[in-house]
Amino acid sequence: MQDFYSLLRQLVREPAVVGLEDLFFQIIRRELEDLSIEVTQYLGLLVATGKNPTRGYVSAHVDRNGLLCTGPNEFQYAAFIAGNRGELNGDSISEQFMDTIAGRFRGSRVEAHSPRSGVYLGQAEILDASICTRRRNLIFKLDGLEFLQPGTPISFVDRLQVTEQTISAQLDNVVSVAMAIDLFRQGYQGTAFFTAGEEGGRSWRYLAEWFQRHDQSTDRLIVLDTSPFPDMKEVGKQDVVLRWKDANGEFNRKLTKQIAVVCDEMSIRYCFKDEYIEAINKTREKPQSLGRTELGRLISALRETVQGTTIQLPTTAYHTQSETANRTAVEAMMSLLNRLLID
Numbered sequence: 001m002q003d004f005y006s007l008l009r010q011l012v013r014e015p016a017v018v019g020l021e022d023l024f025f026q027i028i029r030r031e032l033e034d035l036s037i038e039v040t041q042y043l044g045l046l047v048a049t050g051k052n053p054t055r056g057y058v059s060a061h062v063d064r065n066g067l068l069c070t071g072p073n074e075f076q077y078a079a080f081i082a083g084n085r086g087e088l089n090g091d092s093i094s095e096q097f098m099d100t101i102a103g104r105f106r107g108s109r110v111e112a113h114s115p116r117s118g119v120y121l122g123q124a125e126i127l128d129a130s131i132c133t134r135r136r137n138l139i140f141k142l143d144g145l146e147f148l149q150p151g152t153p154i155s156f157v158d159r160l161q162v163t164e165q166t167i168s169a170q171l172d173n174v175v176s177v178a179m180a181i182d183l184f185r186q187g188y189q190g191t192a193f194f195t196a197g198e199e200g201g202r203s204w205r206y207l208a209e210w211f212q213r214h215d216q217s218t219d220r221l222i223v224l225d226t227s228p229f230p231d232m233k234e235v236g237k238q239d240v241v242l243r244w245k246d247a248n249g250e251f252n253r254k255l256t257k258q259i260a261v262v263c264d265e266m267s268i269r270y271c272f273k274d275e276y277i278e279a280i281n282k283t284r285e286k287p288q289s290l291g292r293t294e295l296g297r298l299i300s301a302l303r304e305t306v307q308g309t310t311i312q313l314p315t316t317a318y319h320t321q322s323e324t325a326n327r328t329a330v331e332a333m334m335s336l337l338n339r340l341l342i343d
Helices: 002-012 022-033 082-087 098-104 171-185 203-213 253-265 273-281 294-301 327-341
Strands: 038-042 045-049 057-061 066-071 074-077 109-113 120-132 137-142 153-156 166-169 191-195 218-228 240-242 270-272 306-315 323-326
Touching: 002 166, 002 171, 022 038, 022 045, 022 171, 038 203, 045 203, 057 171, 057 294, 066 109, 098 120, 166 171, 166 327, 171 191, 171 218, 171 306, 171 323, 171 327, 191 203, 203 294, 218 294, 218 327, 240 253, 240 327, 253 306, 253 327, 270 273, 294 306, 306 323, 306 327, 323 327
Parallel strands: 057 191, 057 218, 218 306, 240 270
Antiparallel strands: 038 045, 045 191, 066 074, 066 153, 074 137, 109 120, 109 153, 120 137, 166 323, 240 306
């Protein structure tokens, strides 16, 4: 796994703020082309294909959370800016926990880069983050970067921390990107999609357009992601997270069952996140959303042509630079994907 962690460490350092991911796409392209994998870029989407493209379909979103300069010394949470509101309707996990998320960012270091060239523009510290009820967004106060022009992305200063037991960084969803690249290193010859704009709820559109553009269909799309839990005790109860459904509807139940059977054969512990949330909601005054995932939105839009399921890595400290996962879970998920897509 050392090569995997070296790749992940490299990717974590690169900015990929939601809505401004093209430079990160180029980094993925270089990694894959070094493996002689065919890579094609579309608006909001990078597609990698091996020698047997229909052998499997895997998807991972490349964007991570950050800030966007939206006016003179004004910085908003990039995923929730007005331009994304058409895709966010208040029942995503991030929106429901906006108050909690706000407190997580105070004291964090951030850095700005040119959206076109990637040139470093400077660093600052987040002094405060508060909710503007009129704009329904987080507004940040920084100790610098007042010179930035509107449209400049600001990413969190992030470094991968690896201990004997855990890894931590802003893992959502760079860890899945690293897994998809590593699959090709291990001999995967199917198709992998790298999507933009997932944190703003837009990535499914780019994926849908690809299937429509090429008049293709599948019922075995596997979407990789992380899955948040309140603490490491809860994280440690499973190695991978599966789902029967999200707030948009049912996933491919047959494929989900098949993956669960393989997990049993490999002694990989798993839970179903929708069942976990439904059980918790029985004890909550205000129910928690099942979440609206990239896959759920895609299935809802293309029900006749695209189906699949999701495999997620359990983490805690969601949407921070200290999002943490167990190394045993990372390695179990990689072993599972190798068994499903390569063996």
